[in-house]
Amino acid sequence: MPPLRKRLAALYSTYGQIALVIYMVMWILTVAVFGAAIYIGFKSSSATGLLGTIGAAWLAAKMTTPLRILATIAITRPIAGWWRRRHPVPPMASEPHRRIVEAAFAASGRNADSAPPEDPSTPARATPPTR
Numbered sequence: 001m002p003p004l005r006k007r008l009a010a011l012y013s014t015y016g017q018i019a020l021v022i023y024m025v026m027w028i029l030t031v032a033v034f035g036a037a038i039y040i041g042f043k044s045s046s047a048t049g050l051l052g053t054i055g056a057a058w059l060a061a062k063m064t065t066p067l068r069i070l071a072t073i074a075i076t077r078p079i080a081g082w083w084r085r086r087h088p089v090p091p092m093a094s095e096p097h098r099r100i101v102e103a104a105f106a107a108s109g110r111n112a113d114s115a116p117p118e119d120p121s122t123p124a125r126a127t128p129p130t131r
Contacts, residue, residue: 004069011076018080023072027061030068034060 002010011019035057 004066004073007073008069011073015076015080018083019072019076022076022079023068026068026072030061030064031057 008019008023035053038053038056038060
């Protein structure tokens with residue numbers, strides 16, 4: 001069985017943003033729960049005490065990383081399936097439209113993946129600078 005980090009990377013490549021959102025929500029909830037638990041047990045009103053509480057919550061959440069990765073791996077597939085059923089992605093082009101485009105390209109002697117031919121009568125466009 002591959003290590004957790006490789007399994008998490010494979011999950012990201014399969015489910016993309018859904019897996020990332022699930023992992024981040026679990027991280028935020030973990031920090032919030034640990035922070036609340038530490039704050040309730042350790043009442044401090046100073047800024048240093050608040051920063052200590054946040055730091056302790058972050059450290060406790062960091063220690064639970066393997067468990068959060070396992071939980072993310074376990075729940076991403078069902079949540080992604082539910083999300084995709086509720087929010088279907090429309091196809092890029094319908095089948096008849098794709099056939100018409102392919103026929104037009106075939107008639108011109110080019111395929112749909114090739115770049116358009118250069119027209120010597122048109123001046124070359126300057127490319128905008130990249131940032």
